[in-house]
Amino acid sequence: MHTTALLIGNSDGIGLATTRRLLSEGWSAIGVSRSDSPVESASYTHHVSDVTSLQYVRLLDRLAGDQLIDLCIYFAGIGEPIDLADMSAEVRVIEVNLLGLVRTCAGVIPGMVKRSRGHFIGISSLADELLSAEAPSYHASKAGFSSYLRSLALTLKSTGVSVTNVRFGFVDTKMAKGDRKPLMMTVDRAVNHIERCIRHRPTEYVAPQAAIPLVKLRKWTMRFTQK
Numbered sequence: 001m002h003t004t005a006l007l008i009g010n011s012d013g014i015g016l017a018t019t020r021r022l023l024s025e026g027w028s029a030i031g032v033s034r035s036d037s038p039v040e041s042a043s044y045t046h047h048v049s050d051v052t053s054l055q056y057v058r059l060l061d062r063l064a065g066d067q068l069i070d071l072c073i074y075f076a077g078i079g080e081p082i083d084l085a086d087m088s089a090e091v092r093v094i095e096v097n098l099l100g101l102v103r104t105c106a107g108v109i110p111g112m113v114k115r116s117r118g119h120f121i122g123i124s125s126l127a128d129e130l131l132s133a134e135a136p137s138y139h140a141s142k143a144g145f146s147s148y149l150r151s152l153a154l155t156l157k158s159t160g161v162s163v164t165n166v167r168f169g170f171v172d173t174k175m176a177k178g179d180r181k182p183l184m185m186t187v188d189r190a191v192n193h194i195e196r197c198i199r200h201r202p203t204e205y206v207a208p209q210a211a212i213p214l215v216k217l218r219k220w221t222m223r224f225t226q227k
């Protein structure tokens with residue numbers, strides 16, 4: 001039985017495509033992002049809110065109180081190259097990518113635990129295990145993101161609530177940056193992977209699997225560039 005999904009950061013990219021897919025399959029959905037959503041459906045409600053704001057915390061409280069949220073997916077994410085003349089964007093990346101995740105868990109997990117039912121999915125990245133001179137905040141935010149969800153999955157064992165940490169390689173959205181984007185997936189394929197996670201509820205999910213050796217190689221070569 002499909003019920004209600006709360007999708008955070010879904011005005012564009014993977015979040016938008018997932019929203020459309022879930023609605024086409026009979027889910028009801030509630031979305032949150034800073035911009036309006038292009039989605040029009042009787043089964044869909046969109047809230048304009050920034051995950052770093054106090055208004056977002058209040059919105060989550062209200063949504064978690066009013067609705068029975070069966071599935072929550074955290075997509076919200078930003079990433080910019082570091083600017084050494086003005087590093088304020090570094091703080092913002094951590095606030096959106098990592099603190100926004102934890103804030104969202106704090107808003108929805110207690111209700112799920114109370115009902116002994118629910119699934120929280122976070123969209124992390126294979127960048128979580130790499131260092132980067134170009135975007136330290138993005139890599140650090142995703143390392144913290146994956147670490148938090150892995151630990152939370154342990155905390156929630158035997159509560160009836162599942163947690164899935166999804167680690168994607170490049171996906172073809174405006175977020176995918178860099179001159180080289182090896183093994184880049186289409187958004188549609190990324191949504192197929194998310195659907196698999198909704199069905200099977202793994203604690204950890206990596207896609208594409210073929211990117212794993214590339215990440216290992218990158219880590220190995222970094223050992224030399226760090227010296």
Ligand SMILES: NC(=O)c1ccc[n+]([C@@H]2O[C@H](COP(=O)([O-])OP(=O)(O)OC[C@H]3O[C@@H](n4cnc5c(N)ncnc54)[C@H](OP(=O)(O)O)[C@@H]3O)[C@@H](O)[C@H]2O)c1
Nearest residue numbers: 009011012013014034035050051076077125170171173175
């Ligand atoms: N694309 C890739 O190659 C790739 C690879 C691995 C992991 N990921 C992860 O996948 C997730 C989705 O990325 P994407 O590729 O779909 O990027 P995207 O197209 O840029 O979408 C990002 C979404 O996050 C929302 N967002 C950003 N800041 C927000 C804020 N402060 N409050 C609320 N919503 C906010 C944006 O909406 P508004 O601007 O309207 O707020 C947008 O809907 C991200 O967490 C990203 O790190 C992406």
